[in-house]
Amino acid sequence: MKFSILKEDVIEGLQKAMSITPAKTGAAYLRSLWIKTEADRIVVMSTDASTEFTGSYPAVVHEAGLIGLNAKKFCELVRKHKGGEILLHTEKDGETCIIEQGRKKYRLPTYDAGWFQNFHDFPEERTVLLEGNFLRTLIDRTAFCLLDDESDNEYNCLRLGKDENGWIDVCAMNGHQFALFRFQNQDLFNVLSEEGMLIPKKAMSEIRRWTTFDEVELSMTAKRVFLRSADGQEMLSFPLKLHTYPDYKSFLNRFEGQFTSRMEVNAADFFDSLDRLSVFNTENYSSILMSLSSKALVLTTQGQDVGDAREILEISYSGELDSIAFMNASLMEVITHFDSEALVLEFTGSRSPCRIRGIDTDENYTVISMPVEITTDTYYTEEAETREI
Known part of the structure; x- marks a missing residue:
């Protein structure tokens, strides 16, 4: 087997192929990258025994064949080369692959071709x-x-x-x-x-x-x-x-008429406040308490040995719920996935699902988030969230 490639034609595909293979664990053949020659191209293949990747790239093929190489070693070697032509060929026994560029020469052991298993073909119907x-x-x-x-x-x-x-x-x-x-x-x-x-x-x-x-x-x-x-x-x-x-539809329908409290808030201001309050979150105290009134949202948090924090945001609010608590990191994560400038948070109760949607965009996007429980004997606690969804 003998062929030459240009680094700039294959490096991105090689890195995608390498990302599929297990980094350290698993059988050796799962950490392999297979290269098969075609008329004027090479086909690169890798798998972790479930996900499969194949990529076809330009090459000058001198002798046809199939070889298996250690994915990480080969991809890293190609990545560290300068751009230009790289020549690959196997020795007569087929057990070693020689890689050359100019005066540089490397030898990598090959895997037994008997390890190779055919990959699935793309179904052309109903694409x-x-x-x-x-x-x-x-x-x-x-x-x-x-x-x-x-x-x-x-x-x-x-x-x-x-x-x-x-x-x-x-x-x-x-x-x-x-x-x-x-x-x-x-x-x-x-x-x-x-x-x-x-x-x-x-x-x-x-x-x-x-x-x-x-x-x-x-x-x-x-x-x-x-x-x-x-x-x-x-x-x-x-x-x-x-x-x-x-059956998520039954869950959504069950709560549809129960979102009786509604808060509108600027998404960027909300996120920035939560981000500042996260400075005071610790492993054991990672929640924020939201106190609600018609025009103001009071955000508070405390962390053992790190102090406490309080911020007030302007909001539009209607409803009877006066306070609710969430895991801060989870709530911040949710906000980042909306494009809307303003968000609507709809509540059913302090221990029940909260529905989050965008106002001006994101009309087909909804996130439901469970709060954490507030108790009266301490400021607030972060009990494990019950799997109700």
């Missing part, structure tokens, strides 16, 4: 074209509500499902937060099954990192989702989760 920026926005607005624990099924996956009115619901939950983003795309609506699809959080992170294109093609089978750059050069695929997703 959907999506804007890359929209796909990233969809992920950013929902994936923050997912847990990292892969065994916690409903709290570790994003759901895309069809609404009876022709909308597509994208939702995520983690037990104390729920994010819902709705949009319309008739082509995607037509290819989604009635059950929708469940995408694990790990795959969402890879999609977010990979999606640097203006447009992306999406296709799917019953068990797998495929994303391909519009030029066909790169593809990412991953398995779907197959468990039953919780």
Whole structure:
């Protein structure tokens, strides 16, 4: 096997391929990067046994073949080279790959070609074209509500499902937060099954990192989702989760008529105040108390051995709820995902869900957040949030 490549043609793809492979753990073949030659290109492939990446890049092929290399070692070596042509070829026994650029020469051991397993092909039927920026926005607005624990099924996956009115619901939950983003795309609506699809959080992170294109093609089978750059050069695929997703619509309907207290606040001012109060948060005291009146919001917090803080914001408020507490970091995280200049926070009670929406934009985006409980024997406490969502 022998071919030459230009660093600037392949380095971005190599780094995407390397990001798929396990960093330290896992079998050696999962930490490998496979390179297969075609007529005037090379195909780079990597997997972690579930997510698969393939990328096709220009090359001058002298001898065809297939080799497997340590993904991290090879990608780092190419990254540290100057731009220009890099020559790769294997020795006669095929057990060593020689990498050359000018007077520089390196030798890397190859993996047994018997380890290589064929990757899934992109299903050409019923493809959907999506804007890359929209796909990233969809992920950013929902994936923050997912847990990292892969065994916690409903709290570790994003759901895309069809609404009876022709909308597509994208939702995520983690037990104390729920994010819902709705949009319309008739082509995607037509290819989604009635059950929708469940995408694990790990795959969402890879999609977010990979999606640097203006447009992306999406296709799917019953068990797998495929994303391909519009030029066909790169593809990412991953398995779907197959468990039953919780009935979030019943939860939303149950509380729909109970949001009887309503606060409007400037988003930037609200975030800045919370950010300043976070200076006084500690591991054991990480909440903020919100005291509500018709025209003012009083934010207070205290931290053991670090002092306390109090700020007042102008708001518009109606309702009977006079105080409520939230985890400060979680509330700040939610605010960052809205584009609106002003936010509406709607309350059902001091221990019940709070609905957060934008006023001037974000009309199809909602976040539900659970408060922490306030007690009377101490200033306020941060008891574990009950999984009610």
